[in-house]
Amino acid sequence: MVRNRAPGASSPSPDVDTLHGRPVPDPYRWLETADSPETLRWLRERSLEYEFEASGWPLRDRLASLIRELVATDLWTPPVHRPGAVFATLRSAGAEHPCLVVFDTTEGDGPLRPEDARTVYDPCVEDPTGRTTLDAWEPDPTGTLVALQTSSNGVERGGLRVVRVSDGSPVGPEVPGVRYSHVAWVPGDEPFFYYVRRDGARGVRGVWGRRVGDGSETLVHACSGAGTVPGVRVLGGRTLLISESHGTGHRTDLWTADLSEDPPESPRTRPFQVGHEAETEVRRGPDGLLYLRTTLGAARRRICAARPDAPGPEHWREIVPEDAGATLDAFCPQPTPDGGTALFVARTRLGISEAAVHDASTGRRLYRVELPGEGMVSTPVEAPDGTVHLGYADVASQQRVLSLPPGERTPLPWPPGGLAAPARPRVERSVLWSRSPDGTRVPVTVFGLSGRSGPGPTLLHAYGGFGRPRQFGFSATVLAWLLHGGRYAVAHVRGGGDGGRHWHLEGSGRNKPKAVRDLVAAADSLVEGGWCARDQLCLSGGSAGGLLVLAAATARPDLCAAVIASAPLADMVRFERMGLGRLWTREFGSVSDPDDFAALMSYSPYHRALESALRAPGRPHPEILLTGFAGDTRTDAAHPRKMCAALLAAAPREGGRPPALLRYEHDVGHGPRSVGRAVGLAADAHAFAAHRTGLVGR
Incomplete structure (x- = not known):
């Protein structure tokens, strides 16, 4: 390897790695050092360039104003019940962040x-x-204590603290360096909870137990491998469930322990599902049985039942079978008035949720739940009286919480005295089918305002990663785009979960190039079907979806007019060294394996740009907007920095306009942010798309 020789602010460096006998240049490796003088100077240049270009986008202010208006509603999460208290989060209209709130309740209220x-x-x-x-x-x-996890500046790694619900005062010392940990409380006289360490920076990765009063800790379960993500739950107050996920959406190992037999610091765990290539989620029913949503033997998931003391899938009993055309996304056991158990079940069929209630003993569907429209069901939770609370949203309606009492078919708004959802415009949904080069039919969903006809500016979104199915909830940005006369399309490419586990595996690892080809085929189908012209099409994706749209654009520079890649992966040779990439080798492969390396190099956007895929004189190529966040601990902002540098070198400037722009933010990361900053980001990205595709608004 040739080492970096301290390049100037915009100069390439002579870094070259030899991997599996192949030289791999990396001229912008110096941009991986976020706070070097060279990088900071380069970022200032990009910022000035960006602001100059963005100032000329006609819809920038109008989109920001409309998006802000569309999100200015009270936003609740489904409630969590405890004795004498009901908890939820509420982001009030006009607020920047959600707050944790509690209703103090007494019997008869x-x-x-x-x-x-x-x-x-x-x-x-x-x-x-x-x-x-x-x-x-x-x-x-x-209901007297609550564990809170907070972080600052977007790093998603902060502190875990316990506070009194009565006055918010802290109880015991804070746990530092925690990232989206599960917290599982153990009933008893002395407060005790489990939590997980995921990165090992401050201790062994695994499940830890902690006494609230003195802060004493015990390692309960150490992770079995460097690439696993631990989890923990306490089910029904006595069953401890420990999990390890091997790659997101690929495999789950599970162990259980009976907390009534041992002290919580030293429970005796037994394997419940270990070594099976399946993803499984577990909940405890009011009848004491464990109910499992699993891909074991069911690519689109099924629900099985098992006794807590009966380890191994051979003891499971299928309750709700797999549906060949819909993915089982969520479920919730609930008591029935006659003392039995029912199962609320939500499935997704091409992005649209369906819900039903089943008998837990026979699996028979008792009735279908009447949802408000074609939208998305999320996070169902049960209340002590058997009511199921769930989130619901659709493309034209902000998320709201619905309440479904036992035996009812039509859910009601929660809280009951909340404001009614405002009227929304009529949005039409169409589904077309594209054909990938290997013959696979790939669905594409298209949204537009009722009455919209003829070709027009179109956003084509894709994610295609980690087995996640695309669900059509609310996006103020998408609705603002539709209200200005654009179309919004989603390609259900392989790598996502829209077709179940097989669909995921067909687009992951060495098969990831298939997902790229699926997206290219979807874009071609939109143009050939008359939905848009080539110069009216903008690809859009974030994170793993950002990787996908960049890979498609560098493979087919004539594919579209513009690309939005938000916090993308881009350098697929060094992704394992950045952010959480070391945990994603099951999804993308590893450069240490020669066959994985060959697949990664075949679509790695950074390396395709370095190979001058866009530099043919007179050849059409898209203009690309990259977004990067300095606090990003998932994909790491080095990816969009390096990708921008490579694109600036790979494509000519037309009319003095740069072929790529970088919108770079400090003090935020990959995850949640304040409403004001979220609105600004969304408005800018879609004003860019409007300017490049000819959307002028109404």
Whole structure:
């Protein structure tokens, strides 16, 4: 390897690695050092370039104003019940962040009223700059304590603290360096909870137990491998469930322990599902059985039942079978008035949720739940009386919480006294089918305002990673785009979960190039079908989706007019060294394997740009907007920095306009941010798309 020789602010460096006998140049490796003088100077140049270009986008201010108006509603999460208390988060209309609130309840109280909610924690009170977020929370079994996880500046790695619900005062010392940990409380006289360390920076990765009062800790379960992600739950107050995920969406190993037999610091665990290539989620029913949503023997998932003391899938009993055309995304056991158990089940069919209630003993569907429209169901949770609370949203309606009492078919708004959802425009949905080069039919969903006809500016979104199915919830940005006369399309490419586990595996690892080809085929189908012209098409994706749209654009520079790649992966040779890439080798492969390396190099956007895929004189190529966030601990902002540099060198400037722009932010990361900053990012990205595709608004 030739080492970096301290390049200038915009100069390439002579870094070259030899991998599996192949030289791999990396001229912009110096941009991996985020705070070097050279990188900071280069970023200032990109910022000036960006602001100059963005100032000429006609819809920038109009989109920002409309998006801000569309999100200015109260936004609740489904409630969590404890004795004498009901918890939820609420982002009030006009607020920058959601707060944790509680309703103090007593037997005989009437319906909850929004005005009676009391704030337990408000991140903007702790940090008026808006840079602190509430990442996760979990109340203890008594409802008197709550564990809070917060982080600042977008790093998604902050502190875990326990506070009193009565006044928000801290109890015991804080746990530092925690990233989106599960917190599982153990019932008892002395408060005790489990949590997980995921990165090992401050201790062994695995599940830890902690006494609240003195902060004493015990390692309960150490991770079995460097690439696994631990998890922990306490089910029904007595069953400890420990999990390890081997690559996101690929495999789950599970262990259980009976907390009534041993002290919580030293439970005796037994394997429940270990060594099977399946992803499984577990919940405990009111009948004491464990109910499992699993891909074991069912690519689109099924629900099985098992006794907590009966380890191994051979003891499972299928309750709700797999549906060949829809993915089972969520479920929730609930007691019935006659003392039995029912299962609320939500499936997704090409992005649209369906819900039903099944008998837990026979699996028979009792009735279909009447949802408000064609949208997305999320996070169903059960209340002590058997009511299921769930989130619901669709393309034209902001998320709201619905309440489904036992035996009811039509859910009602929660809280009951909340404001009714405002009227939204009529949005039409169409599905077309493209054909990938290997003959696979890939669905594409297209949204537009009712009555819209003829070709027009179109956003084509794709994700295609980690087995996640695309669900059509609410996006103020998408709705603003539709209201201005554009179309919004989604390619359900392989690598996602839209076709179940097989669909995921067909687009992951060495098969990832298939996902890229699926997206190219989807774009061609939109043009050939008359939905848009080539110069009216903009590809859009974030994170793994950002990788996908960049790979498609560098493979086919004539594919579209523009690309939005938000916080993307781009350098697939060094992705394992950046952010959380070391945990994603099951999804993308590893450069240490020669066959994986060959597949990664075949589509790595950074390396395709370095190979001058865009530099043919007179050849059409898209203009590309990259976004990067300095606090990004997932994909790492080095990816968009390096990709931007490679694109600036790979494509000519037309009319003095750069072929790539970088919108770079400090003090934020990959995850949640304040509403104001989210609105600014969304408006800028879509004003860019509007300018490049000819969307002028109405």
